[in-house]
Amino acid sequence: MLLKLYGPQGWWPLLNCKGINPTKTGAIKGYHPNDYFYPKNSKQRFEICIGAILTQNTSWPQVEKALLNLKELKALTSEAIKKLNLEKLKQAIKPAGYFNQKAKKLKIFAEFYINLKGKTPTRDELLNVWGIGPETADSILLYAFKVPEFVVDAYTKRVFSHLGIINKTATYNKIKEIFENNLPKNLKIYQEYHALIVEHAKRHYSKKPYGKNDSLLKAIKTKSFK
DNA sequence: TTCCAGGCAATAC
DNA sequence: GTATTGCATGGA
Numbered sequence: 001m002l003l004k005l006y007g008p009q010g011w012w013p014l015l016n017c018k019g020i021n022p023t024k025t026g027a028i029k030g031y032h033p034n035d036y037f038y039p040k041n042s043k044q045r046f047e048i049c050i051g052a053i054l055t056q057n058t059s060w061p062q063v064e065k066a067l068l069n070l071k072e073l074k075a076l077t078s079e080a081i082k083k084l085n086l087e088k089l090k091q092a093i094k095p096a097g098y099f100n101q102k103a104k105k106l107k108i109f110a111e112f113y114i115n116l117k118g119k120t121p122t123r124d125e126l127l128n129v130w131g132i133g134p135e136t137a138d139s140i141l142l143y144a145f146k147v148p149e150f151v152v153d154a155y156t157k158r159v160f161s162h163l164g165i166i167n168k169t170a171t172y173n174k175i176k177e178i179f180e181n182n183l184p185k186n187l188k189i190y191q192e193y194h195a196l197i198v199e200h201a202k203r204h205y206s207k208k209p210y211g212k213n214d215s216l217l218k219a220i221k222t223k224s225f226k
Numbered sequence: 227t228t229c230c231a232g233g234c235a236a237t238a239c
Numbered sequence: 240g241t242a243t244t245g246c247a248t249g250g251a
Contacts, residue, residue: 011232056233062249063232097248101234133234153232171241198232206230207251 001216002196009195012048012143013060014038015067015076039144046078046113048144052136053105054096065095081110105131120145134172142194148187150179151194155201162211163220 039045047067054063069092070076075084084092090103112121112129126137134152141147152175160166166175183189204214211217 052232055231057231057246058233058248059231059250065249095248097231098234098246099248101246105234131234135233139232151232155232169241194232201232208229 001219002200003192005215006196006199008192009199011191011195012038012051012139013064014044014047015064015071042118043077045144047076049109049113049140050076050081050106052139052143053109053131054093054102056098056102056133056136058097062095062097066093069093069095078110078113081106082114101131120147123149134176138176142187142190146187148185148190150176150183150190152176152179153194153198155205156194156197158205158210159197159201162205162214163217 039048050070051063051067054066067076070081073080073084073088073092075081075089075092081089086103086107089106090099093099093102093106096102108130109132121141123137123141126132126140127134132140138149138151141149142151152172157166157168157170157175160175161168161170166178170178179193183193200214200216204211
C-alpha cells in the first residue's frame with residue numbers, strides 16, 4: 001500500500017549521481033528512483049555513512065546543507081575528513097546541529113572507515129564505534145553496504161504502535177526482530193520499506209494528533225486492503 | 227513562542 | 240535493564 005501511495009523512494013540520497021530526481025521531497029538533488037545500484041564506489045559509500053551520522057535527530061535538508069559545505073571543502077572522503085581542521089569541520093556541518101558531537105563522530109568514523117580497507121564491517125563492529133547507535137549502524141549496513149538489516153527509527157515506532165502492531169515500550173531490537181521475522185530477507189524490500197515508512201510518517205505522524213488522516217490506518221481498520 | 231527533526235552517550239535509578 | 244538529560248541548528 002505504501003509503495004502504491006508514494007512510489008519508490010530511491011534511498012539513500014546522494015549529492016551526485018546520474019538519473020537524479022531533484023524534485024523529491026527533502027532532497028536538493030540526488031535521489032535515484034527505481035535504481036538500487038548505488039553506491040557505486042567507496043566515496044559514495046562514505047557519503048552515505050556520514051549522512052547517516054549527520055541526520056541523527058536532524059531533518060534531511062539540514063544534512064544536505066552540511067554535505068554541500070563539505071563538498072565545497074572537498075571533504076566528502078574519509079581521508080579528507082581525517083585531515084580537515086576540526087574547527088573547519090564544525091563550521092561546515094553546523095546546519096546539521098550538534099556540531100561539536102557530530103564533528104567528533106565524523107573524525108572517529110573516518111578513521112574507522114579507512115581501517116576497513118574496503119571490507120564490510122559487522123554490526124557489532126559498527127556499534128562499538130563511538131557515535132554509532134543501532135539505527136545508524138543498520139542504515140549504514142543497509143544503504144551503504146547493501147546488507148539486509150532492517151532499520152528502525154522513531155517514526156517506525158510511532159506509526160506501528162499507532163497501528164496496534166507493536167507495543168509502545170518495545171525496544172529497538174524487538175521491533176527490528178518483528179519486521180525481520182515477517183518479511184523476506186531481501187535488500188530491496190528492506191531499503192524501500194524503511195524509506196516508505198519515513199515518507200508516510202512525515203505526512204501523517206509529524207504533528208499531533210498523530211495519524212489523523214492516515215489512509216493506511218483506516219484501510220487496516222476496515223480491512224479494505226489486500 | 228513552541229515544537230520538531232530519519233539518535234546517541236552519559237548518567238541516574 | 241530502563242528512564243532521563245544534554246547536545247544545536249533551522250523550519251513549520
